[in-house]
Amino acid sequence: xxxxxxxxxxxxxxxxxxxxxxxxxxxxxxxxxxxxxxxxxxxxxxxxxxxxxxxxxxxxxxxxxxxxxxxxxxxxxxxxxxxxxxxxxxxxxxxxxxxxxxxxxxxxxxxxxxxxxxxxxxxxxxxxxxxxxxxxxxxxxxxxxxxxxxxxxxxxxxxxxxxxxxxxxxxxxxxxxxxxxxxxxxxxxxxxxxxxxxxxxxxxxxxxxxxxxxxxxxxxxxxxxxxxxxxxxxxxxxxxxxxxxxxxxxxxxxxxxxxxxxxxx
Amino acid sequence: xxxxxxxxxxxxxxxxxxxxxxxxxxxxxxxxxxxxxxxxxxxxxxxxxxxxxxxxxxxxxxxxxxxxxxxxxxxxxxxxxxxxxxxxxxxxxxxxxxxxxxxxxxxxxxxxxxxxxxxxxxxxxxxxxxxxxxxxxxxxxxxxxxxxxxxxxxxxxxxxxxxxxxxxxxxxxxxxxxxxxxxxxxxxxxxxxxxxxxxxxxxxxxxxxxxxxxxxxxxxxxxxxxxxxxxxxxxxxxxxxxxxxxxxxxxxxxxxxxxxxxxxxxxxxxxxxxxxxxxxxxxxxxxxxxxxxxxxxxxxxxxxxxxxxxxxxxxxxxxxxxxxxxxxxxxxxxxxxxx
Ligand SMILES: Nc1ncnc2c1ncn2[C@@H]1O[C@H](COP(=O)(O)OP(=O)(O)OP(=O)(O)O)[C@@H](O)[C@H]1O
Ligand SMILES: [Mg+2]
Numbered sequence: 001x002x003x004x005x006x007x008x009x010x011x012x013x014x015x016x017x018x019x020x021x022x023x024x025x026x027x028x029x030x031x032x033x034x035x036x037x038x039x040x041x042x043x044x045x046x047x048x049x050x051x052x053x054x055x056x057x058x059x060x061x062x063x064x065x066x067x068x069x070x071x072x073x074x075x076x077x078x079x080x081x082x083x084x085x086x087x088x089x090x091x092x093x094x095x096x097x098x099x100x101x102x103x104x105x106x107x108x109x110x111x112x113x114x115x116x117x118x119x120x121x122x123x124x125x126x127x128x129x130x131x132x133x134x135x136x137x138x139x140x141x142x143x144x145x146x147x148x149x150x151x152x153x154x155x156x157x158x159x160x161x162x163x164x165x166x167x168x169x170x171x172x173x174x175x176x177x178x179x180x181x182x183x184x185x186x187x188x189x190x191x192x193x194x195x196x197x198x199x200x201x202x203x204x205x206x207x208x209x210x211x212x213x214x215x216x217x218x219x220x221x222x223x224x225x226x227x228x229x230x231x232x233x234x235x236x237x238x239x240x241x242x243x244x245x246x247x248x249x250x251x252x253x254x255x256x257x258x259x260x261x262x263x264x265x
Numbered sequence: 266x267x268x269x270x271x272x273x274x275x276x277x278x279x280x281x282x283x284x285x286x287x288x289x290x291x292x293x294x295x296x297x298x299x300x301x302x303x304x305x306x307x308x309x310x311x312x313x314x315x316x317x318x319x320x321x322x323x324x325x326x327x328x329x330x331x332x333x334x335x336x337x338x339x340x341x342x343x344x345x346x347x348x349x350x351x352x353x354x355x356x357x358x359x360x361x362x363x364x365x366x367x368x369x370x371x372x373x374x375x376x377x378x379x380x381x382x383x384x385x386x387x388x389x390x391x392x393x394x395x396x397x398x399x400x401x402x403x404x405x406x407x408x409x410x411x412x413x414x415x416x417x418x419x420x421x422x423x424x425x426x427x428x429x430x431x432x433x434x435x436x437x438x439x440x441x442x443x444x445x446x447x448x449x450x451x452x453x454x455x456x457x458x459x460x461x462x463x464x465x466x467x468x469x470x471x472x473x474x475x476x477x478x479x480x481x482x483x484x485x486x487x488x489x490x491x492x493x494x495x496x497x498x499x500x501x502x503x504x505x506x507x508x509x510x511x512x513x514x515x516x517x518x519x520x521x522x523x524x525x526x527x528x529x530x531x532x533x534x535x536x537x538x539x540x541x542x543x544x545x546x547x548x549x550x551x552x553x554x555x556x557x558x559x560x561x562x563x564x565x566x567x568x569x570x571x572x573x574x575x576x577x578x579x580x581x582x583x584x585x586x587x588x589x590x591x592x593x594x595x596x597x598x599x600x601x602x603x604x
Binding site: 066069070071089090093095097099101104105106114115118119145146147161165 | 496498499501502503504505506507508509512516517520521523595596597598
């Protein structure tokens, strides 16, 4: 079973891209004062790896994801996708933002079709939109408008909108944060199986140490703002993982300790 | 509707059979009966007394009032057999009462007892007379007004929309157009009237220009503010999905700004009506504004009221049409205003 999962991940690893974050620093100007947000962050992600980013609120995780997406340029350092410098957004790196930001004037189906339409390939690829909607379980809501969806459903549409593009790097900013715990566990399992099947590289920001440990190969813990890499933890456990696994519980305690929480439970 | 009252009756109607149906009947048809009484009163007010003036349609108007009364009575009492038309009639029955009462009072105050000074307050039958006897001229005027208004409004709306999008999108265009807009825009379009009428080759082109100007300013400003206020998160999403600048304008900025654009279109419609009427009164020798002016010259007060009623129907119709278009295009919005 371990071998099977591993073999699958390896055979599909060509679908994922390598990501190199090299000594990246970033800051914002607020009222003339400089607010440093990222400080000398270096992370090297292998193709097909699933990396979770954990850190205190406001430390700079979303900022780092915007740099990886190419939406902003870092003040110092460089980011590379498969050795190529990231200068602007590209559909090979798709982001699911913290907020679903669905386009309210488009139906669910049209929202999911957005990427294919923007790239001018929608006509021949309509089936991919249907497949993505099936995947997140919202095929029945294809004609609904965003204001008719629940928060969790909107987040799932945002996920489908990203997945339909077959990204090489999937960038997730707390995509499961708004879901109820039941849907959340289902979606976590979906995400893992999807990642294993497609082999894209995944970058997941989360507040939840347990979620990070259930999903990722690697957990990176950031310090308070400005974010520095505080710990880089490998999670060598086969999938599907069990929440009660004592090995994971041990790692969880360790991570919460790094985040400044002394847990005894 | 019918299933609703049926289950109602099954659930609670049995013990108080004797009183409930009468009450329900009064509640449902009372207003209809009252409406028919009001219109019978109007009909009688036409026929019972002699007119103080010389009007030819008094008798026909009285008969017409009785017909309305009959329709109101049978329409509301028998509404259950008339489907949606019956339901609509029932809903408006209270208005029919008010209208009948108003017409009765109007008839008595003008044609019968002359409580109101006469040439200035014509009776209902003299307005009817205008519609029957002066119809060709009135129709010509309507046609001329609609043609002028439609041309000017469409040009103004299109130019305003394109200008607004360009200012909202491009800094360079904004640099040049914004000051011009600030300087010229707030000027009422009617202030251009004297200049426009001798610089343009025809009074018709001058009026078209003025109507377009009155429409264009609010449409430009609101389109611009709509485009400028689109959340950058939408652009971020589109850009990470591979959108090019043309896609960002056509598929993100414009649809997101559309609710604002419609506010501008409504404002433009209002101010262009004002320009239309003034332009017709002063320069163009056609249209409802000109008809009003002409009627005033002949002290034909009934013609003025008749033209005013037509004008208000046209303006209201135009607004209704714009609302219908908006509701179609903006189905995705929740809680829009009902006109
Ligand atoms: N566009 C911006 N302009 C100015 N400051 C910003 C901007 N975006 C983010 N910041 C600041 O940068 C810091 C990091 O923000 P960021 O959104 O990256 O945090 P985060 O780690 O994602 O937090 P959370 O977990 O709460 O989402 C915050 O203090 C925020 O105020
Ligand atoms: Mg964040």
